[in-house]
Amino acid sequence: MAESAADRGSAGRGTDSASGHGTPDPRRWRALAVCLVAGFMTLLDVSIVNVALPSIREGLHTPESDLQWVLSGYALAFGLFLIPAGRLGDARGRRAVFMAGLTLFTLSSAACGAAQSSLWLVIARLVQGLAGGMVSPQISALIQQMFQGRERGRAFGMFGTVVGISTAVGPLLGGLLIQAAGAEEGWRWVFYVNLPLGLICLLLARRLLPDTPSAGPVRLRDLDPLGVLLLGTGVLTLLLPFVQSRQWPGDGKWLLLILAVALLAAFVAWEGRCGRRGTQPVIDLRLFRxxxxxxxxxxxxxxxxxxxxxxxxxxxxxxxxxxxxxxxxxxxxxxxxxxxxxxxxxxxxxxxxxxxxxxxxxxxxxxxxxxxxxxxxxxxxxxxxxxxxxxxxxxxxxxxxxxxxxxxxxxxxxxxxxxxxxxxxxxxxxxxxxxxxxxxxxxxxxxxxxxxxxxxxxxxxxxxxxxxxxxxxxxxxxxxxxxxxxxxxxxxxxxxxxxxx
Missing domain, CATH: 1.20.1250.20 (MFS general substrate transporter like domains)
Structure with missing residues (x-):
């Protein structure tokens, strides 16, 4: 997924994938189960929320634009943090970043379920998306670290199956939860369902997930915070006039598209500069050759x-x-x-x-x-x-x-x-x-x-x-x-x- 899945994973196969002198970790399959449950949670929240939108609309009197931000805000925050989080896990330790992301995801899920206003819910969803972006790249990196050869292929195949299942069962599970808890408050349980899963995963992750032997200090510039900021504000500015089209009358809102183009152009220029200076950009523009x-x-x-x-x-x-x-x-x-x-x-x-x-x-x-x-x-x-x-x-x-x-x-x-x-x-x-x-x-x-x-x-x-x-x-x-x-x-x-x- 993120850089850690291949760039550093390949370099660490000799040390990270085994305990001691090349012996596979006997706990690796149980550790994989923890990773798969966490991945299921973060991906489930992409699809399960869809069926809860009308219930959220009624329960919080949510305007149409906020319903869009509940979905698009999660996706945007998730995507923007994938690559920096992968680098952070490689540098500071994948188990540590996995647990930090999972803790934040569980807490933000609780905040989503307890939301008393649509603004509260949108902000909590942004944090939840950021946390999902922290967890996701650690899963692929940990699979690279714990498994080799055919076992690695089996592990990635199981992860792919979890991706498909989370998409398929999301609408059904959301519908069942709302049906059981009632249309007015049932949407809250779409988020609360993450709490027991998150707590169990955290306890097991601390016990089962391996350390990253190559972990050490990380420089802030290696996470390219300016690149993340430029890309995030550029896409956000691009989305605003569409999402807020009914809330912001008049044609002046479309001028934001010019600002969005300028911000995205600045992002491309900055990423190119990072590449020439030898620092790691969010997006390596050389790939697009x-x-x-x-x-x-x-x-x-x-x-x-x-x-x-x-x-x-x-x-x-x-x-x-x-x-x-x-x-x-x-x-x-x-x-x-x-x-x-x-x-x-x-x-x-x-x-x-x-x-x-x-x-x-x-x-x-x-x-x-x-x-x-x-x-x-x-x-x-x-x-x-x-x-x-x-x-x-x-x-x-x-x-x-x-x-x-x-x-x-x-x-x-x-x-x-x-x-x-x-x-x-x-x-x-x-x-x-x-x-x-x-x-x-x-x-x-x-x-x-x-x-x-x-x-x-x-x-x-x-x-x-x-x-x-x-x-x-x-x-x-x-x-x-x-x-x-x-x-x-x-x-x-x-x-x-x-x-x-």
């Missing part, structure tokens, strides 16, 4: 902007528009997550054979599935819409399984091994930033239509924007496929006839 890498990063940013926003508007439409219970809404959107989980494993096996065209097929399937979902809502109006959208959402989910993991494999395939950790962390950051952008853009269109045209029309318009992001990702994939074919053709023409024969 690799064509497959920058295209893959752009593709996944656009895709996450499209597909994560689907859950946001679908749960609001089903619960607030069609008066579904939280459990019914969770069941209605589960087919997408199930389809993605089913297709992920075949996608991982087939990507080596088909390459980027496989990702393009997946993106096309997602776009078609979402378009069919909008059609299903028109053909089966009223409370039957949830059943009607199940099949097209399943189809879209199957396409999604051919996108995320295969794209990661292809995007990192030409990256030098020495920079693989930084490249993976940057890719993850792009996913989270894309999620925040998509929720802001789709949400602004959705809420603008609710008041004048009703929930069904708002859902249609929101889906159009989501599909537009996915189609933009598809165009990037097709551009990569076309560029690769042109490169192969030029290579064939450059071979002399005698050599070719």
């Amino acid at each position: 690799v064509r497959s890498y920058w295209l893959g990063c752009l593709l996944i940013l656009l895709y996450f902007a499209g597909f994560t926003s689907i859950f946001f508007i679908t749960t609001l439409y089903l619960q607030s528009g069609l008066h579904y219970t939280a459990l019914q809404a969770g069941l209605a959107i589960t087919p997408f997550a199930l389809g993605s989980a089913v297709a992920a494993s075949p996608g991982g096996r087939l990507v080596g054979r088909f390459g980027r065209p496989l990702v393009a097929v997946g993106l096309a399937a997602v776009a078609v599935g979402l378009g069919a979902t909008a059609l299903a809502v028109h053909l089966v109006p009223g409370r039957g819409a949830g059943w009607a959208m199940a099949a097209p959402l399943l189809f879209a989910g199957l396409g999604s399984g051919l996108v995320i993991a295969p794209n990661q494999t292809l995007t990192l395939s030409e990256v030098p091994v020495a920079t693989a950790g930084s490249a993976g962390g940057t890719l993850q950051t792009g996913q989270r930033v894309g999620s925040a952008i998509g929720i802001a853009a789709v949400g602004s269109v959705f809420f603008a239509r609710v008041g004048s045209d009703g929930w069904s029309s708002a859902y249609d318009h929101g889906l159009v924007v989501s599909v537009a992001f996915v189609v933009a990702g598809l165009l990037v994939a097709l551009a990569d496929v076309g560029g690769a074919r042109r490169g192969r053709n030029r290579g064939r023409r450059s071979v002399p006839p005698a050599a070719a024969s």
Whole structure:
């Protein structure tokens, strides 16, 4: 995930992965279980909160913009801290940073559940996202440290399974909790469920997780705080006019987009300067000289902007528009997550054979599935819409399984091994930033239509924007496929006839 997963993990395999003289740590599988539960918690909070949004809206009288910040703020804070936290874990000790992040995550979950206002909840979610960003890179780094060879592959495979399960069960678990505790206060238990898990994980982490023998002091500049600040404020400024579009009347808010461009340009300039001075930037701009890498990063940013926003508007439409219970809404959107989980494993096996065209097929399937979902809502109006959208959402989910993991494999395939950790962390950051952008853009269109045209029309318009992001990702994939074919053709023409024969 972050730099620690590869940059330093490979260097520490001889010492970190074993206890004593190369003997595997006998506690490594129990330690892995602790890591997997912590990873499940941080990833579950991406999907479980979606079904709680209408309940939060009623319980705290939350304005529409704050509902968007509850989701996009978590994603943004999570993504911004991934790479610095990975470096901090490598330098100061992965167990220490893991436990600090998990403690902060548990406390912020309690703060979310106890929120008495929407502002309180948004701030607590930002802290929760930051804490999740601290924990996540330590998991991949600890797997690198504790396991070798085939065992490492098994461990990463188990982590991948946990990622899929957390996405699939999030809506259902959220719906069950709200159903059991009541619509008015049930949303609080979506956050309180993290408390017992967090406390158990903390106790076991202290006992089971290994130290990092190479840990030592870390310089503040190695975490690139100015780079994090410039990127965070730039993306935040970009999101503000969309999220606050109804709260801030007039056109003056769109001037913030100019400021956002200036801040992001300053970020790029600063990161380039860091690279020339030999210090570690948040994002290594040299990676973007690799064509497959920058295209893959752009593709996944656009895709996450499209597909994560689907859950946001679908749960609001089903619960607030069609008066579904939280459990019914969770069941209605589960087919997408199930389809993605089913297709992920075949996608991982087939990507080596088909390459980027496989990702393009997946993106096309997602776009078609979402378009069919909008059609299903028109053909089966009223409370039957949830059943009607199940099949097209399943189809879209199957396409999604051919996108995320295969794209990661292809995007990192030409990256030098020495920079693989930084490249993976940057890719993850792009996913989270894309999620925040998509929720802001789709949400602004959705809420603008609710008041004048009703929930069904708002859902249609929101889906159009989501599909537009996915189609933009598809165009990037097709551009990569076309560029690769042109490169192969030029290579064939450059071979002399005698050599070719």
